[in-house]
Amino acid sequence: MSNAATKDVIGFIGIGLMGTPMTLRLLDQGRKVVVWNREPSRADPVVAAGAVWAPSPRAVAEASDIVLLCVLNTEAVSDCIWGSDGVAEAARGARLLIDHSTIDPAATRDFATRLKARTSAGWVDAPVSGGPAAARTGTLTIMAGAGDTDWVAARPVLADLGANITRVGGVGAGQxxxxxxxxxxxxxxxxxxxxxxxxxxxxxxxxxxxxxxxxxxxxxxxxxxxxxxxxxxxxxxxxxxxxxxxxxxxxxxxxxxxxxxxxxxxxxxxxxxxxxxxxxxxxxxxxxxxxxxxxxx
The missing domain is CATH 1.10.1040.10 (N-(1-d-carboxylethyl)-l-norvaline Dehydrogenase; domain 2)
Known part of the structure:
Protein backbone atom coordinates (compact mmCIF):
# COMPACT_ATOMS: atom_id res chain seq x y z
CA MET A 1 0.00 0.00 0.00
CA SER A 2 1.47 3.33 -1.05
CA ASN A 3 1.45 6.52 0.98
CA ALA A 4 -2.14 7.80 1.19
CA ALA A 5 -0.89 11.38 1.10
CA THR A 6 0.21 10.92 -2.51
CA LYS A 7 -3.23 9.74 -3.63
CA ASP A 8 -6.26 11.63 -4.89
CA VAL A 9 -9.20 12.06 -2.53
CA ILE A 10 -12.02 9.86 -3.81
CA GLY A 11 -15.70 10.66 -3.62
CA PHE A 12 -18.08 7.71 -3.76
CA ILE A 13 -21.80 8.14 -4.47
CA GLY A 14 -23.96 5.04 -4.06
CA ILE A 15 -23.14 2.91 -1.03
CA GLY A 16 -25.08 -0.22 -1.85
CA LEU A 17 -24.47 -3.85 -2.73
CA MET A 18 -21.39 -2.98 -4.80
CA GLY A 19 -20.57 0.48 -3.50
CA THR A 20 -19.98 -0.76 0.03
CA PRO A 21 -17.23 -3.31 -0.76
CA MET A 22 -15.71 -0.97 -3.36
CA THR A 23 -15.44 1.82 -0.79
CA LEU A 24 -13.99 -0.55 1.80
CA ARG A 25 -11.43 -1.67 -0.77
CA LEU A 26 -10.41 1.94 -1.47
CA LEU A 27 -10.01 2.55 2.25
CA ASP A 28 -7.84 -0.56 2.49
CA GLN A 29 -5.64 0.91 -0.24
CA GLY A 30 -5.01 4.02 1.83
CA ARG A 31 -7.46 6.27 0.05
CA LYS A 32 -9.34 9.06 1.77
CA VAL A 33 -12.95 8.50 0.68
CA VAL A 34 -15.88 10.91 0.99
CA VAL A 35 -19.28 9.25 0.59
CA TRP A 36 -22.97 9.99 0.04
CA ASN A 37 -25.97 7.72 -0.35
CA ARG A 38 -29.65 8.45 -0.81
CA GLU A 39 -30.36 6.32 2.28
CA PRO A 40 -27.77 7.59 4.79
CA SER A 41 -27.94 4.52 7.04
CA ARG A 42 -26.54 2.36 4.23
CA ALA A 43 -23.26 4.24 4.58
CA ASP A 44 -22.81 3.38 8.28
CA PRO A 45 -20.41 0.45 7.64
CA VAL A 46 -18.05 2.48 5.45
CA VAL A 47 -18.16 5.52 7.75
CA ALA A 48 -17.29 3.20 10.64
CA ALA A 49 -14.33 1.99 8.55
CA GLY A 50 -13.02 5.52 8.01
CA ALA A 51 -14.99 7.09 5.15
CA VAL A 52 -16.19 10.68 5.59
CA TRP A 53 -19.91 11.39 5.18
CA ALA A 54 -20.97 14.30 2.97
CA PRO A 55 -24.50 15.78 2.95
CA SER A 56 -25.00 15.79 -0.84
CA PRO A 57 -23.45 14.76 -4.18
CA ARG A 58 -22.39 18.38 -4.56
CA ALA A 59 -20.53 18.23 -1.26
CA VAL A 60 -18.86 14.98 -2.34
CA ALA A 61 -17.60 16.63 -5.54
CA GLU A 62 -16.35 19.69 -3.69
CA ALA A 63 -14.36 17.55 -1.23
CA SER A 64 -12.88 15.17 -3.83
CA ASP A 65 -10.40 15.02 -6.68
CA ILE A 66 -12.20 12.14 -8.41
CA VAL A 67 -15.85 11.14 -7.94
CA LEU A 68 -17.04 7.54 -8.39
CA LEU A 69 -20.69 6.64 -8.87
CA CYS A 70 -22.36 3.26 -8.50
CA VAL A 71 -26.12 3.75 -8.51
CA LEU A 72 -29.20 1.95 -9.77
CA ASN A 73 -29.86 3.22 -13.29
CA THR A 74 -29.68 6.09 -15.79
CA GLU A 75 -32.25 8.15 -13.90
CA ALA A 76 -30.32 7.79 -10.65
CA VAL A 77 -27.10 8.93 -12.30
CA SER A 78 -28.94 11.90 -13.79
CA ASP A 79 -30.35 12.85 -10.38
CA CYS A 80 -26.92 12.64 -8.74
CA ILE A 81 -25.31 14.80 -11.41
CA TRP A 82 -28.01 17.27 -12.44
CA GLY A 83 -30.40 17.28 -9.49
CA SER A 84 -30.60 19.83 -6.71
CA ASP A 85 -27.23 19.78 -4.91
CA GLY A 86 -25.90 17.47 -7.62
CA VAL A 87 -22.30 17.04 -8.74
CA ALA A 88 -22.74 19.62 -11.51
CA GLU A 89 -23.55 22.26 -8.88
CA ALA A 90 -20.11 21.99 -7.28
CA ALA A 91 -18.27 25.30 -7.35
CA ARG A 92 -14.88 23.59 -7.18
CA GLY A 93 -13.36 20.19 -6.64
CA ALA A 94 -13.50 17.00 -8.68
CA ARG A 95 -11.72 17.05 -12.03
CA LEU A 96 -12.96 13.59 -13.08
CA LEU A 97 -16.08 11.47 -12.68
CA ILE A 98 -15.94 7.67 -13.04
CA ASP A 99 -19.34 6.03 -13.40
CA HIS A 100 -19.45 2.39 -12.33
CA SER A 101 -23.24 2.21 -12.79
CA THR A 102 -24.83 0.26 -15.63
CA ILE A 103 -26.68 2.85 -17.72
CA ASP A 104 -27.59 3.81 -21.27
CA PRO A 105 -24.59 4.48 -23.58
CA ALA A 106 -26.24 7.43 -25.33
CA ALA A 107 -27.14 9.04 -22.00
CA THR A 108 -23.53 8.50 -20.88
CA ARG A 109 -22.18 10.42 -23.86
CA ASP A 110 -24.71 13.22 -23.29
CA PHE A 111 -23.90 13.47 -19.57
CA ALA A 112 -20.17 13.54 -20.30
CA THR A 113 -20.49 16.35 -22.83
CA ARG A 114 -22.70 18.43 -20.56
CA LEU A 115 -20.54 17.93 -17.47
CA LYS A 116 -17.42 18.91 -19.39
CA ALA A 117 -19.10 22.11 -20.58
CA ARG A 118 -20.45 22.89 -17.11
CA THR A 119 -17.49 22.07 -14.85
CA SER A 120 -14.55 21.06 -17.11
CA ALA A 121 -14.57 17.64 -15.39
CA GLY A 122 -13.85 14.57 -17.49
CA TRP A 123 -15.98 11.42 -17.59
CA VAL A 124 -15.07 7.74 -17.67
CA ASP A 125 -17.79 5.10 -17.91
CA ALA A 126 -16.44 2.04 -16.13
CA PRO A 127 -19.16 -0.51 -15.32
CA VAL A 128 -18.00 -3.55 -13.39
CA SER A 129 -18.56 -7.28 -13.21
CA GLY A 130 -17.63 -9.87 -10.61
CA GLY A 131 -19.94 -9.19 -7.69
CA PRO A 132 -19.41 -7.98 -4.12
CA ALA A 133 -16.68 -10.52 -3.30
CA ALA A 134 -14.51 -9.36 -6.20
CA ALA A 135 -15.19 -5.74 -5.27
CA ARG A 136 -13.95 -6.37 -1.75
CA THR A 137 -10.71 -8.00 -2.91
CA GLY A 138 -10.00 -5.60 -5.78
CA THR A 139 -10.42 -8.24 -8.47
CA LEU A 140 -13.33 -6.77 -10.43
CA THR A 141 -13.56 -6.90 -14.19
CA ILE A 142 -13.86 -3.30 -15.38
CA MET A 143 -14.87 -2.33 -18.91
CA ALA A 144 -14.25 1.32 -19.67
CA GLY A 145 -14.90 4.08 -22.16
CA ALA A 146 -12.80 7.24 -22.00
CA GLY A 147 -10.68 9.77 -23.82
CA ASP A 148 -6.91 9.46 -23.56
CA THR A 149 -6.34 12.09 -20.86
CA ASP A 150 -9.19 10.93 -18.65
CA TRP A 151 -8.10 7.32 -19.05
CA VAL A 152 -4.62 8.11 -17.73
CA ALA A 153 -6.15 9.93 -14.74
CA ALA A 154 -8.59 7.13 -13.98
CA ARG A 155 -6.19 4.19 -14.21
CA PRO A 156 -4.67 4.41 -10.68
CA VAL A 157 -8.12 4.37 -9.06
CA LEU A 158 -9.37 1.57 -11.28
CA ALA A 159 -6.24 -0.42 -10.47
CA ASP A 160 -7.22 -0.31 -6.78
CA LEU A 161 -10.57 -1.91 -7.65
CA GLY A 162 -10.01 -4.27 -10.55
CA ALA A 163 -7.75 -7.03 -11.81
CA ASN A 164 -8.98 -7.04 -15.42
CA ILE A 165 -9.30 -3.45 -16.68
CA THR A 166 -9.91 -2.77 -20.36
CA ARG A 167 -10.65 0.41 -22.28
CA VAL A 168 -12.81 -0.60 -25.23
CA GLY A 169 -13.24 2.83 -26.81
CA GLY A 170 -14.33 6.39 -26.13
CA VAL A 171 -16.98 7.56 -23.68
CA GLY A 172 -19.99 5.23 -23.79
CA ALA A 173 -18.02 2.22 -25.01
CA GLY A 174 -17.76 0.78 -21.52
CA GLN A 175 -21.53 0.77 -21.23
Missing part, protein backbone atom coordinates in the same frame (compact mmCIF):
# COMPACT_ATOMS: atom_id res chain seq x y z
CA UNK A 176 -21.81 -1.06 -24.57
CA UNK A 177 -19.38 -3.69 -23.27
CA UNK A 178 -21.49 -4.02 -20.11
CA UNK A 179 -24.58 -4.57 -22.28
CA UNK A 180 -22.75 -7.47 -23.93
CA UNK A 181 -21.68 -8.73 -20.50
CA UNK A 182 -25.24 -8.67 -19.23
CA UNK A 183 -26.55 -10.42 -22.34
CA UNK A 184 -24.18 -13.28 -21.55
CA UNK A 185 -24.86 -13.23 -17.80
CA UNK A 186 -28.65 -13.07 -18.03
CA UNK A 187 -28.89 -15.75 -20.69
CA UNK A 188 -26.31 -17.83 -18.82
CA UNK A 189 -28.20 -17.74 -15.52
CA UNK A 190 -31.32 -19.01 -17.27
CA UNK A 191 -29.30 -21.72 -19.00
CA UNK A 192 -27.74 -22.83 -15.69
CA UNK A 193 -31.21 -23.10 -14.14
CA UNK A 194 -32.43 -25.22 -17.04
CA UNK A 195 -29.31 -27.42 -16.99
CA UNK A 196 -29.71 -28.02 -13.25
CA UNK A 197 -33.39 -28.89 -13.53
CA UNK A 198 -32.56 -31.26 -16.39
CA UNK A 199 -29.93 -33.02 -14.26
CA UNK A 200 -32.16 -33.23 -11.19
CA UNK A 201 -35.19 -34.43 -13.10
CA UNK A 202 -33.10 -37.10 -14.84
CA UNK A 203 -32.04 -38.44 -11.45
CA UNK A 204 -28.27 -38.17 -11.85
CA UNK A 205 -25.81 -36.65 -9.35
CA UNK A 206 -26.51 -33.01 -10.21
CA UNK A 207 -23.79 -31.73 -7.88
CA UNK A 208 -21.15 -33.64 -9.89
CA UNK A 209 -21.83 -31.81 -13.16
CA UNK A 210 -19.36 -28.89 -12.78
CA UNK A 211 -16.44 -31.25 -12.08
CA UNK A 212 -17.65 -33.64 -14.76
CA UNK A 213 -17.69 -30.95 -17.46
CA UNK A 214 -14.59 -29.03 -16.32
CA UNK A 215 -12.16 -28.37 -19.15
CA UNK A 216 -14.66 -29.12 -21.90
CA UNK A 217 -16.49 -26.71 -24.17
CA UNK A 218 -19.35 -26.44 -21.65
CA UNK A 219 -17.04 -25.22 -18.88
CA UNK A 220 -17.34 -21.62 -17.70
CA UNK A 221 -17.42 -19.42 -14.62
CA UNK A 222 -21.20 -19.73 -14.77
CA UNK A 223 -20.96 -23.51 -14.58
CA UNK A 224 -18.35 -23.48 -11.80
CA UNK A 225 -19.91 -20.73 -9.64
CA UNK A 226 -23.56 -20.09 -10.49
CA UNK A 227 -24.66 -23.68 -11.14
CA UNK A 228 -23.38 -24.88 -7.70
CA UNK A 229 -25.02 -21.86 -6.05
CA UNK A 230 -28.32 -22.86 -7.64
CA UNK A 231 -27.80 -26.51 -6.75
CA UNK A 232 -27.31 -25.56 -3.09
CA UNK A 233 -30.23 -23.08 -3.25
CA UNK A 234 -27.81 -20.54 -1.73
CA UNK A 235 -29.80 -17.40 -2.46
CA UNK A 236 -29.59 -15.57 0.87
CA UNK A 237 -28.06 -13.06 1.36
CA UNK A 238 -28.36 -12.00 -2.29
CA UNK A 239 -25.18 -11.34 -4.25
CA UNK A 240 -27.22 -9.53 -6.91
CA UNK A 241 -30.88 -8.73 -7.39
CA UNK A 242 -33.22 -10.32 -9.93
CA UNK A 243 -34.94 -7.01 -10.60
CA UNK A 244 -31.59 -5.42 -11.43
CA UNK A 245 -30.68 -8.17 -13.88
CA UNK A 246 -34.12 -7.80 -15.46
CA UNK A 247 -33.48 -4.06 -15.82
CA UNK A 248 -30.18 -4.84 -17.53
CA UNK A 249 -31.72 -7.45 -19.83
CA UNK A 250 -34.38 -4.96 -20.89
CA UNK A 251 -31.57 -2.53 -21.68
CA UNK A 252 -29.88 -5.19 -23.82
CA UNK A 253 -33.03 -5.79 -25.85
CA UNK A 254 -33.67 -2.05 -26.25
CA UNK A 255 -30.09 -1.47 -27.41
CA UNK A 256 -30.35 -4.35 -29.88
CA UNK A 257 -33.64 -2.96 -31.18
CA UNK A 258 -31.90 0.35 -31.81
CA UNK A 259 -29.33 -1.50 -33.92
CA UNK A 260 -32.15 -3.36 -35.71
CA UNK A 261 -30.91 -6.67 -34.35
CA UNK A 262 -33.05 -9.63 -33.37
CA UNK A 263 -31.59 -11.57 -30.42
CA UNK A 264 -34.06 -14.40 -29.70
CA UNK A 265 -32.00 -16.01 -26.91
CA UNK A 266 -31.60 -12.72 -25.06
CA UNK A 267 -35.29 -11.94 -25.54
CA UNK A 268 -36.26 -15.31 -24.07
CA UNK A 269 -33.98 -14.84 -21.07
CA UNK A 270 -35.46 -11.39 -20.52
CA UNK A 271 -38.96 -12.85 -20.59
CA UNK A 272 -37.91 -15.53 -18.07
CA UNK A 273 -36.64 -12.88 -15.65
CA UNK A 274 -39.76 -10.78 -16.20
CA UNK A 275 -41.87 -13.77 -15.19
CA UNK A 276 -39.65 -14.45 -12.16
CA UNK A 277 -39.77 -10.85 -10.93
CA UNK A 278 -43.50 -10.77 -11.66
CA UNK A 279 -43.93 -13.59 -9.14
CA UNK A 280 -42.50 -11.42 -6.40
CA UNK A 281 -38.84 -12.46 -6.51
CA UNK A 282 -37.37 -9.13 -7.62
CA UNK A 283 -35.29 -8.56 -4.48
CA UNK A 284 -33.98 -12.13 -4.41
CA UNK A 285 -30.62 -13.23 -5.78
CA UNK A 286 -30.39 -13.41 -9.58
CA UNK A 287 -29.59 -17.13 -9.26
CA UNK A 288 -33.03 -17.66 -7.72
CA UNK A 289 -34.35 -17.78 -11.31
CA UNK A 290 -34.20 -21.52 -10.58
CA UNK A 291 -37.39 -21.08 -8.55
CA UNK A 292 -39.28 -20.19 -11.71
CA UNK A 293 -38.65 -23.74 -12.92
CA UNK A 294 -39.49 -25.29 -9.56
CA UNK A 295 -42.78 -23.38 -9.32
CA UNK A 296 -44.07 -24.32 -12.75
CA UNK A 297 -45.98 -27.59 -13.19
Missing amino acids: VAKIINQAIVGSGFVLMAEALRLAEQAGIDAAAIPACLAGGFADSTLLQRVYPQMQRRAFDPPLSFSRQLLKDMKAVTAFADGLQLSLPMVQTACARYAAHVGRGHGMEDSASILRLYEEQP
Whole structure:
Protein backbone atom coordinates (compact mmCIF):
# COMPACT_ATOMS: atom_id res chain seq x y z
CA MET A 1 0.00 0.00 0.00
CA SER A 2 1.47 3.33 -1.05
CA ASN A 3 1.45 6.52 0.98
CA ALA A 4 -2.14 7.80 1.19
CA ALA A 5 -0.89 11.38 1.10
CA THR A 6 0.21 10.92 -2.51
CA LYS A 7 -3.23 9.74 -3.63
CA ASP A 8 -6.26 11.63 -4.89
CA VAL A 9 -9.20 12.06 -2.53
CA ILE A 10 -12.02 9.86 -3.81
CA GLY A 11 -15.70 10.66 -3.62
CA PHE A 12 -18.08 7.71 -3.76
CA ILE A 13 -21.80 8.14 -4.47
CA GLY A 14 -23.96 5.04 -4.06
CA ILE A 15 -23.14 2.91 -1.03
CA GLY A 16 -25.08 -0.22 -1.85
CA LEU A 17 -24.47 -3.85 -2.73
CA MET A 18 -21.39 -2.98 -4.80
CA GLY A 19 -20.57 0.48 -3.50
CA THR A 20 -19.98 -0.76 0.03
CA PRO A 21 -17.23 -3.31 -0.76
CA MET A 22 -15.71 -0.97 -3.36
CA THR A 23 -15.44 1.82 -0.79
CA LEU A 24 -13.99 -0.55 1.80
CA ARG A 25 -11.43 -1.67 -0.77
CA LEU A 26 -10.41 1.94 -1.47
CA LEU A 27 -10.01 2.55 2.25
CA ASP A 28 -7.84 -0.56 2.49
CA GLN A 29 -5.64 0.91 -0.24
CA GLY A 30 -5.01 4.02 1.83
CA ARG A 31 -7.46 6.27 0.05
CA LYS A 32 -9.34 9.06 1.77
CA VAL A 33 -12.95 8.50 0.68
CA VAL A 34 -15.88 10.91 0.99
CA VAL A 35 -19.28 9.25 0.59
CA TRP A 36 -22.97 9.99 0.04
CA ASN A 37 -25.97 7.72 -0.35
CA ARG A 38 -29.65 8.45 -0.81
CA GLU A 39 -30.36 6.32 2.28
CA PRO A 40 -27.77 7.59 4.79
CA SER A 41 -27.94 4.52 7.04
CA ARG A 42 -26.54 2.36 4.23
CA ALA A 43 -23.26 4.24 4.58
CA ASP A 44 -22.81 3.38 8.28
CA PRO A 45 -20.41 0.45 7.64
CA VAL A 46 -18.05 2.48 5.45
CA VAL A 47 -18.16 5.52 7.75
CA ALA A 48 -17.29 3.20 10.64
CA ALA A 49 -14.33 1.99 8.55
CA GLY A 50 -13.02 5.52 8.01
CA ALA A 51 -14.99 7.09 5.15
CA VAL A 52 -16.19 10.68 5.59
CA TRP A 53 -19.91 11.39 5.18
CA ALA A 54 -20.97 14.30 2.97
CA PRO A 55 -24.50 15.78 2.95
CA SER A 56 -25.00 15.79 -0.84
CA PRO A 57 -23.45 14.76 -4.18
CA ARG A 58 -22.39 18.38 -4.56
CA ALA A 59 -20.53 18.23 -1.26
CA VAL A 60 -18.86 14.98 -2.34
CA ALA A 61 -17.60 16.63 -5.54
CA GLU A 62 -16.35 19.69 -3.69
CA ALA A 63 -14.36 17.55 -1.23
CA SER A 64 -12.88 15.17 -3.83
CA ASP A 65 -10.40 15.02 -6.68
CA ILE A 66 -12.20 12.14 -8.41
CA VAL A 67 -15.85 11.14 -7.94
CA LEU A 68 -17.04 7.54 -8.39
CA LEU A 69 -20.69 6.64 -8.87
CA CYS A 70 -22.36 3.26 -8.50
CA VAL A 71 -26.12 3.75 -8.51
CA LEU A 72 -29.20 1.95 -9.77
CA ASN A 73 -29.86 3.22 -13.29
CA THR A 74 -29.68 6.09 -15.79
CA GLU A 75 -32.25 8.15 -13.90
CA ALA A 76 -30.32 7.79 -10.65
CA VAL A 77 -27.10 8.93 -12.30
CA SER A 78 -28.94 11.90 -13.79
CA ASP A 79 -30.35 12.85 -10.38
CA CYS A 80 -26.92 12.64 -8.74
CA ILE A 81 -25.31 14.80 -11.41
CA TRP A 82 -28.01 17.27 -12.44
CA GLY A 83 -30.40 17.28 -9.49
CA SER A 84 -30.60 19.83 -6.71
CA ASP A 85 -27.23 19.78 -4.91
CA GLY A 86 -25.90 17.47 -7.62
CA VAL A 87 -22.30 17.04 -8.74
CA ALA A 88 -22.74 19.62 -11.51
CA GLU A 89 -23.55 22.26 -8.88
CA ALA A 90 -20.11 21.99 -7.28
CA ALA A 91 -18.27 25.30 -7.35
CA ARG A 92 -14.88 23.59 -7.18
CA GLY A 93 -13.36 20.19 -6.64
CA ALA A 94 -13.50 17.00 -8.68
CA ARG A 95 -11.72 17.05 -12.03
CA LEU A 96 -12.96 13.59 -13.08
CA LEU A 97 -16.08 11.47 -12.68
CA ILE A 98 -15.94 7.67 -13.04
CA ASP A 99 -19.34 6.03 -13.40
CA HIS A 100 -19.45 2.39 -12.33
CA SER A 101 -23.24 2.21 -12.79
CA THR A 102 -24.83 0.26 -15.63
CA ILE A 103 -26.68 2.85 -17.72
CA ASP A 104 -27.59 3.81 -21.27
CA PRO A 105 -24.59 4.48 -23.58
CA ALA A 106 -26.24 7.43 -25.33
CA ALA A 107 -27.14 9.04 -22.00
CA THR A 108 -23.53 8.50 -20.88
CA ARG A 109 -22.18 10.42 -23.86
CA ASP A 110 -24.71 13.22 -23.29
CA PHE A 111 -23.90 13.47 -19.57
CA ALA A 112 -20.17 13.54 -20.30
CA THR A 113 -20.49 16.35 -22.83
CA ARG A 114 -22.70 18.43 -20.56
CA LEU A 115 -20.54 17.93 -17.47
CA LYS A 116 -17.42 18.91 -19.39
CA ALA A 117 -19.10 22.11 -20.58
CA ARG A 118 -20.45 22.89 -17.11
CA THR A 119 -17.49 22.07 -14.85
CA SER A 120 -14.55 21.06 -17.11
CA ALA A 121 -14.57 17.64 -15.39
CA GLY A 122 -13.85 14.57 -17.49
CA TRP A 123 -15.98 11.42 -17.59
CA VAL A 124 -15.07 7.74 -17.67
CA ASP A 125 -17.79 5.10 -17.91
CA ALA A 126 -16.44 2.04 -16.13
CA PRO A 127 -19.16 -0.51 -15.32
CA VAL A 128 -18.00 -3.55 -13.39
CA SER A 129 -18.56 -7.28 -13.21
CA GLY A 130 -17.63 -9.87 -10.61
CA GLY A 131 -19.94 -9.19 -7.69
CA PRO A 132 -19.41 -7.98 -4.12
CA ALA A 133 -16.68 -10.52 -3.30
CA ALA A 134 -14.51 -9.36 -6.20
CA ALA A 135 -15.19 -5.74 -5.27
CA ARG A 136 -13.95 -6.37 -1.75
CA THR A 137 -10.71 -8.00 -2.91
CA GLY A 138 -10.00 -5.60 -5.78
CA THR A 139 -10.42 -8.24 -8.47
CA LEU A 140 -13.33 -6.77 -10.43
CA THR A 141 -13.56 -6.90 -14.19
CA ILE A 142 -13.86 -3.30 -15.38
CA MET A 143 -14.87 -2.33 -18.91
CA ALA A 144 -14.25 1.32 -19.67
CA GLY A 145 -14.90 4.08 -22.16
CA ALA A 146 -12.80 7.24 -22.00
CA GLY A 147 -10.68 9.77 -23.82
CA ASP A 148 -6.91 9.46 -23.56
CA THR A 149 -6.34 12.09 -20.86
CA ASP A 150 -9.19 10.93 -18.65
CA TRP A 151 -8.10 7.32 -19.05
CA VAL A 152 -4.62 8.11 -17.73
CA ALA A 153 -6.15 9.93 -14.74
CA ALA A 154 -8.59 7.13 -13.98
CA ARG A 155 -6.19 4.19 -14.21
CA PRO A 156 -4.67 4.41 -10.68
CA VAL A 157 -8.12 4.37 -9.06
CA LEU A 158 -9.37 1.57 -11.28
CA ALA A 159 -6.24 -0.42 -10.47
CA ASP A 160 -7.22 -0.31 -6.78
CA LEU A 161 -10.57 -1.91 -7.65
CA GLY A 162 -10.01 -4.27 -10.55
CA ALA A 163 -7.75 -7.03 -11.81
CA ASN A 164 -8.98 -7.04 -15.42
CA ILE A 165 -9.30 -3.45 -16.68
CA THR A 166 -9.91 -2.77 -20.36
CA ARG A 167 -10.65 0.41 -22.28
CA VAL A 168 -12.81 -0.60 -25.23
CA GLY A 169 -13.24 2.83 -26.81
CA GLY A 170 -14.33 6.39 -26.13
CA VAL A 171 -16.98 7.56 -23.68
CA GLY A 172 -19.99 5.23 -23.79
CA ALA A 173 -18.02 2.22 -25.01
CA GLY A 174 -17.76 0.78 -21.52
CA GLN A 175 -21.53 0.77 -21.23
CA VAL A 176 -21.81 -1.06 -24.57
CA ALA A 177 -19.38 -3.69 -23.27
CA LYS A 178 -21.49 -4.02 -20.11
CA ILE A 179 -24.58 -4.57 -22.28
CA ILE A 180 -22.75 -7.47 -23.93
CA ASN A 181 -21.68 -8.73 -20.50
CA GLN A 182 -25.24 -8.67 -19.23
CA ALA A 183 -26.55 -10.42 -22.34
CA ILE A 184 -24.18 -13.28 -21.55
CA VAL A 185 -24.86 -13.23 -17.80
CA GLY A 186 -28.65 -13.07 -18.03
CA SER A 187 -28.89 -15.75 -20.69
CA GLY A 188 -26.31 -17.83 -18.82
CA PHE A 189 -28.20 -17.74 -15.52
CA VAL A 190 -31.32 -19.01 -17.27
CA LEU A 191 -29.30 -21.72 -19.00
CA MET A 192 -27.74 -22.83 -15.69
CA ALA A 193 -31.21 -23.10 -14.14
CA GLU A 194 -32.43 -25.22 -17.04
CA ALA A 195 -29.31 -27.42 -16.99
CA LEU A 196 -29.71 -28.02 -13.25
CA ARG A 197 -33.39 -28.89 -13.53
CA LEU A 198 -32.56 -31.26 -16.39
CA ALA A 199 -29.93 -33.02 -14.26
CA GLU A 200 -32.16 -33.23 -11.19
CA GLN A 201 -35.19 -34.43 -13.10
CA ALA A 202 -33.10 -37.10 -14.84
CA GLY A 203 -32.04 -38.44 -11.45
CA ILE A 204 -28.27 -38.17 -11.85
CA ASP A 205 -25.81 -36.65 -9.35
CA ALA A 206 -26.51 -33.01 -10.21
CA ALA A 207 -23.79 -31.73 -7.88
CA ALA A 208 -21.15 -33.64 -9.89
CA ILE A 209 -21.83 -31.81 -13.16
CA PRO A 210 -19.36 -28.89 -12.78
CA ALA A 211 -16.44 -31.25 -12.08
CA CYS A 212 -17.65 -33.64 -14.76
CA LEU A 213 -17.69 -30.95 -17.46
CA ALA A 214 -14.59 -29.03 -16.32
CA GLY A 215 -12.16 -28.37 -19.15
CA GLY A 216 -14.66 -29.12 -21.90
CA PHE A 217 -16.49 -26.71 -24.17
CA ALA A 218 -19.35 -26.44 -21.65
CA ASP A 219 -17.04 -25.22 -18.88
CA SER A 220 -17.34 -21.62 -17.70
CA THR A 221 -17.42 -19.42 -14.62
CA LEU A 222 -21.20 -19.73 -14.77
CA LEU A 223 -20.96 -23.51 -14.58
CA GLN A 224 -18.35 -23.48 -11.80
CA ARG A 225 -19.91 -20.73 -9.64
CA VAL A 226 -23.56 -20.09 -10.49
CA TYR A 227 -24.66 -23.68 -11.14
CA PRO A 228 -23.38 -24.88 -7.70
CA GLN A 229 -25.02 -21.86 -6.05
CA MET A 230 -28.32 -22.86 -7.64
CA GLN A 231 -27.80 -26.51 -6.75
CA ARG A 232 -27.31 -25.56 -3.09
CA ARG A 233 -30.23 -23.08 -3.25
CA ALA A 234 -27.81 -20.54 -1.73
CA PHE A 235 -29.80 -17.40 -2.46
CA ASP A 236 -29.59 -15.57 0.87
CA PRO A 237 -28.06 -13.06 1.36
CA PRO A 238 -28.36 -12.00 -2.29
CA LEU A 239 -25.18 -11.34 -4.25
CA SER A 240 -27.22 -9.53 -6.91
CA PHE A 241 -30.88 -8.73 -7.39
CA SER A 242 -33.22 -10.32 -9.93
CA ARG A 243 -34.94 -7.01 -10.60
CA GLN A 244 -31.59 -5.42 -11.43
CA LEU A 245 -30.68 -8.17 -13.88
CA LEU A 246 -34.12 -7.80 -15.46
CA LYS A 247 -33.48 -4.06 -15.82
CA ASP A 248 -30.18 -4.84 -17.53
CA MET A 249 -31.72 -7.45 -19.83
CA LYS A 250 -34.38 -4.96 -20.89
CA ALA A 251 -31.57 -2.53 -21.68
CA VAL A 252 -29.88 -5.19 -23.82
CA THR A 253 -33.03 -5.79 -25.85
CA ALA A 254 -33.67 -2.05 -26.25
CA PHE A 255 -30.09 -1.47 -27.41
CA ALA A 256 -30.35 -4.35 -29.88
CA ASP A 257 -33.64 -2.96 -31.18
CA GLY A 258 -31.90 0.35 -31.81
CA LEU A 259 -29.33 -1.50 -33.92
CA GLN A 260 -32.15 -3.36 -35.71
CA LEU A 261 -30.91 -6.67 -34.35
CA SER A 262 -33.05 -9.63 -33.37
CA LEU A 263 -31.59 -11.57 -30.42
CA PRO A 264 -34.06 -14.40 -29.70
CA MET A 265 -32.00 -16.01 -26.91
CA VAL A 266 -31.60 -12.72 -25.06
CA GLN A 267 -35.29 -11.94 -25.54
CA THR A 268 -36.26 -15.31 -24.07
CA ALA A 269 -33.98 -14.84 -21.07
CA CYS A 270 -35.46 -11.39 -20.52
CA ALA A 271 -38.96 -12.85 -20.59
CA ARG A 272 -37.91 -15.53 -18.07
CA TYR A 273 -36.64 -12.88 -15.65
CA ALA A 274 -39.76 -10.78 -16.20
CA ALA A 275 -41.87 -13.77 -15.19
CA HIS A 276 -39.65 -14.45 -12.16
CA VAL A 277 -39.77 -10.85 -10.93
CA GLY A 278 -43.50 -10.77 -11.66
CA ARG A 279 -43.93 -13.59 -9.14
CA GLY A 280 -42.50 -11.42 -6.40
CA HIS A 281 -38.84 -12.46 -6.51
CA GLY A 282 -37.37 -9.13 -7.62
CA MET A 283 -35.29 -8.56 -4.48
CA GLU A 284 -33.98 -12.13 -4.41
CA ASP A 285 -30.62 -13.23 -5.78
CA SER A 286 -30.39 -13.41 -9.58
CA ALA A 287 -29.59 -17.13 -9.26
CA SER A 288 -33.03 -17.66 -7.72
CA ILE A 289 -34.35 -17.78 -11.31
CA LEU A 290 -34.20 -21.52 -10.58
CA ARG A 291 -37.39 -21.08 -8.55
CA LEU A 292 -39.28 -20.19 -11.71
CA TYR A 293 -38.65 -23.74 -12.92
CA GLU A 294 -39.49 -25.29 -9.56
CA GLU A 295 -42.78 -23.38 -9.32
CA GLN A 296 -44.07 -24.32 -12.75
CA PRO A 297 -45.98 -27.59 -13.19
